[in-house]
Structure formats: C-alpha cells, structure tokens
Amino acid sequence: MVNRKLAKVSTFRYKILATVFIVLAGGLVLLPKHEKHEGIKPELLLANLISTERYISTDILADKIINNDPSFILIDVRNEESYSNFTIGDALNIPLEKFLDEVSINYLDQNQYDIIFISNDNFYAEQAWMLGSRLGFKNLHVLEGGINKWFNTIINPKKPTETMPEEQFVLYSNRKAASMFFGVAYPEQFKPAKKDKAIVKTKQPAPPKKVIKVKKKKKAPAEGGC
Numbered sequence: 001m002v003n004r005k006l007a008k009v010s011t012f013r014y015k016i017l018a019t020v021f022i023v024l025a026g027g028l029v030l031l032p033k034h035e036k037h038e039g040i041k042p043e044l045l046l047a048n049l050i051s052t053e054r055y056i057s058t059d060i061l062a063d064k065i066i067n068n069d070p071s072f073i074l075i076d077v078r079n080e081e082s083y084s085n086f087t088i089g090d091a092l093n094i095p096l097e098k099f100l101d102e103v104s105i106n107y108l109d110q111n112q113y114d115i116i117f118i119s120n121d122n123f124y125a126e127q128a129w130m131l132g133s134r135l136g137f138k139n140l141h142v143l144e145g146g147i148n149k150w151f152n153t154i155i156n157p158k159k160p161t162e163t164m165p166e167e168q169f170v171l172y173s174n175r176k177a178a179s180m181f182f183g184v185a186y187p188e189q190f191k192p193a194k195k196d197k198a199i200v201k202t203k204q205p206a207p208p209k210k211v212i213k214v215k216k217k218k219k220a221p222a223e224g225g226c
Contacts, residue, residue: 054129055144056116058153059171062178065089072114073107077128088118088143088150096124099131108132114139121146154178 064072065088074091076083083093094104108115115132117125117140125142132140143150152158157175160168180186 054141056141057144058150059175059178061088061116061143061150062154062175062182066178066181072116074116074118075107075128076118077124078119082120086147088147091118094128096127096131099128108137109135111138114141116141116143118143118150119146121148155182155184 061074063069074089076087076091076093077096077099078093079095080093083091083095087093092107094107098104099108115137117128119125119128122142122145125146129140129142145153154175157172157179160172176186180189
C-alpha cells in the first residue's frame, strides 16, 4: 500500500512539473529571443526537470557561506519588498519580471560560477531555473525547500529526540553551530560562569605583647661629704 501511494505521489508530481514546463515553454515563445541563445531542446529540458540534481540542500549552502566559498552566486528571485525584509547571506535580488534584463543576463549568462536560486519555497526558484535552462544558461541550481526550509533547519534547527540515531545528533550539532554563525543566540551562551569559592583566611589574633618591666637604677650616693 505504501509503495502504491508513493508511486501515485511521484506520478502526480511529475505531471505537475510537466504542466508548469509546458506553460513556461509556451510563454517563452512570446518573449524576444536572446541574441546569444537559441535554447535547449524541450525533451532535454524535461529530462533535466525530472532530475533532482539541480537541488542544493540548506546544509550545503550554509557550509559554502560559512567557509567563504567563492564558487557560487546566490540569487533571490522574489520581489524587492520580500528581499528587503529578509534574504540569505549576500544574495542578489533579480525578481522574475526582471529576469531577462540586460543587467540580469550578465549574472546569469556565464560559466564561472554556480547559480543558486532562492525563494520562499521552491516555486519561484523553479521557474527561474526553467527559464534559465530554456535559454541555455549553465550551472543553475535551486535551494531545496527555499527560505522556509532554511529557517527550519539552519536558523531554528529542531533538537532530535533520545530515540533518534547518532547521525541526527551530529547533524543537529552542525546546524546549531551554523545558526550561531548567522547570529542566533542560545540561553547557555549567557549562563554566568561558576565562581570558585573564595578561601577566606580568618585573621588570627596577635599574641599579647610581653611587657618587660625595666627596673630603675638607684642613684649612687654622692661622694665626699661633711
């Protein structure tokens, strides 16, 4: 039963993706052709669409940012208002409506860097990937789960339960360290350090001073006399 359900979900997903692809492909017909790109064949694009290789996990992205990996460009495809409220790292903002502007093309049409598209979930990032792939741009990726998953895994990682395998605790530890890098504070960071008990030395009373009485010498009688 479980396998049948998974098969139905998988088939349904592919149908949805294929429908989105057809809509986007039809929309591209109405767009002016880019001078340098004739685009890739629809069947190749559909094959790439079914593949999951385009996805980048939030853990991999966090690792790239923390280690100052220079090999990628992060592009936020949401509108300017959403971008100004929050984005990930030093992401550039290229909304979908400006995707084919000359300035945008300069970032997208290159082979030197990996492009990682982000949006709240996968929806708009997937559209950006499809448009770019249709135009023949290379090295395009999508942040799996988008900013929502970024919050749930990196910014606010869920602590595993005691019954979970050790790998989950290692993953949680890594994610917690990453969240601290991105500015998240944890209560244990602010616990006061334990103070060593001061050793108080009681001052012993000084021994009483011994009083030495000095005997006065008697005056010798004066010599001579009457």
